[in-house]
Amino acid sequence: MSRLDRSLLRPFPLFRGLADADMEVILESAATRRVAKGATLFEQAAEADEFFFLLDGRLKVMKFTSDGDQVLIRFVVAGEVCGMAAAIGRNTYPATAKAAADCVVLAWPSTMWLRLVEKVPALGAGAMRALGQRLEEAHTRITELSTEEVQRRLANAITRLAGQAGRKVDKGILIDFAVTRQDLAEMTGTTLHTVSRIMSCWESKGLLEGDRQHLLLREPHKLLMIGEGSSADG
Amino acid sequence: MSRLDRSLLRPFPLFRGLADADMEVILESAATRRVAKGATLFEQAAEADEFFFLLDGRLKVMKFTSDGDQVLIRFVVAGEVCGMAAAIGRNTYPATAKAAADCVVLAWPSTMWLRLVEKVPALGAGAMRALGQRLEEAHTRITELSTEEVQRRLANAITRLAGQAGRKVDKGILIDFAVTRQDLAEMTGTTLHTVSRIMSCWESKGLLEGDRQHLLLREPHKLLMIGEGSSADG
Structure with missing residues (x-):
């Protein structure tokens, strides 16, 4: 070069x-x-x-x-x-x-x-x-796929993505590229339908908002708790 | 040393x-x-x-x-x-x-x-x-957990184990250490009950036999086919 x-x-x-x-x-x-x-x-x-x-x-x-x-x-x-x-x-x-x-x-x-x-x-x-x-990430996903409900897996996938590629903004943590619901379905071993249902629920509760260009975690801490299974919220 | x-x-x-x-x-x-x-x-x-x-x-x-x-x-x-x-x-x-x-x-x-x-x-x-x-094995497992029915995952887990640790004997391929049904359940993200049901079915059809000390694949090719989803057998 x-x-x-x-x-x-x-x-x-x-x-x-x-x-x-x-x-x-x-x-x-x-x-x-x-x-x-x-x-x-x-x-x-x-x-x-x-x-x-x-x-x-x-x-x-x-x-x-x-x-x-x-x-x-x-x-x-x-x-x-x-x-x-x-x-x-x-x-x-x-x-x-x-x-x-x-x-x-x-x-x-x-x-x-x-x-x-x-x-x-x-x-x-x-x-x-x-x-x-990456090996560890993969083992974590295997563990999640094997033991966790889809809602926790989805919260964990989004939280990890925020850790890898998000940045802090006024309103929360922003992942400023397109993460589609189909992507999230493929990352969590579930269907597009299930992801859409859960995401809509989280959006209506103000936990996050997303469109074709970005994903904004408005309440990252709540997502973390859902991922840990310490909240029935979702 | x-x-x-x-x-x-x-x-x-x-x-x-x-x-x-x-x-x-x-x-x-x-x-x-x-x-x-x-x-x-x-x-x-x-x-x-x-x-x-x-x-x-x-x-x-x-x-x-x-x-x-x-x-x-x-x-x-x-x-x-x-x-x-x-x-x-x-x-x-x-x-x-x-x-x-x-x-x-x-x-x-x-x-x-x-x-x-x-x-x-x-x-x-x-x-x-x-x-x-190992990373590739892990990604294969993620893919299987995300897209395959439990019967295929189980057949694939056993086939991989045979590839890693099995040896050819007269009657098939022998894995000569204890692989419990609980182990297989943990390897495939399912319950002990489900593994037991499928294994009993496969045993009754002569595909494999297992006890506390070993697992013998009598028809490794059939297991391979079940793993590939090209057989409805099981």
């Missing part, structure tokens, strides 16, 4: 501790790419030629089943890596990533992964922490 | 490609420990002082919810690492590991992780592959 101002990358935890020389090594093999909202960055089962760092925008990572069902695995926000098939010894992408907003990514050839980690061990350690966090 | 015959470790993928000198580095800071069946190796939320490699036996990794519910995350079989909190930047164990059979583990102080990976990068790469595999 030639022209990107390195100072743009410094705020991201993955790059924060790196020496300038290491940063140089990492960036010289990267390409900057724009991905328009709605476009696909990589596709499940396709050959994993590249891995990515999201500089700006949002990605939606989905898994498709052989029956054609679709599950939303996660949103990727700026500062996160994705498509790390090479790092985990895979040749193909395990999921599909689509731009949920206009995105800018850094892309590296997968063949570079081992060389980069050898030269910059901190990169490997950072990627490992990211994988570990 | 002083006395362990290195040749015992060579067959495991994690150690297979390592130079003798690297092997030496890894093993000199390891302690060998026996864990009796039923004993706890590490506990969720406890300080993660050590990480482990399972030489022999089976571990059961479970997650407890704040409500006291319990979910079986996975069985760990010989040749796998676990308790890798240090590798993913955590101070505490995210889950509990109990011996499902008498076990022998290698244990390292968590403080050694970064030093070991620096000296032996292949160890980091191996651990990353292991994490990646």
